[in-house]
Amino acid sequence: MAASARKLEPRLLTLHEAADYCGLTPRAFRRYIRLPPVKLGPNDLWEREALDRYIDGLTGRNGAGIDWHEAVERF
Secondary structure, three states: OOHHHOOOOOOEEOHHHHHHHHOOOHHHHHHHOOOOOEEEOOEEEEEHHHHHHHHHHHHOOOOOOOOHHHHHHHO
């Protein structure tokens, strides 16, 4: 498949996209997800992979022994 024909998944998500990705409302996302956004101009955006790591830490699926609190602090 040609590169132009593939649908690219965005790396950075808006509040509504990030909330939807996590299965939450935007209000619940802001309340419960303690992951700081990436500031890009006036926009708050969340990195998809950072959300995955954060949720893996919450669910205990960080099998590599990563301290997810420490990983979140780095962001």
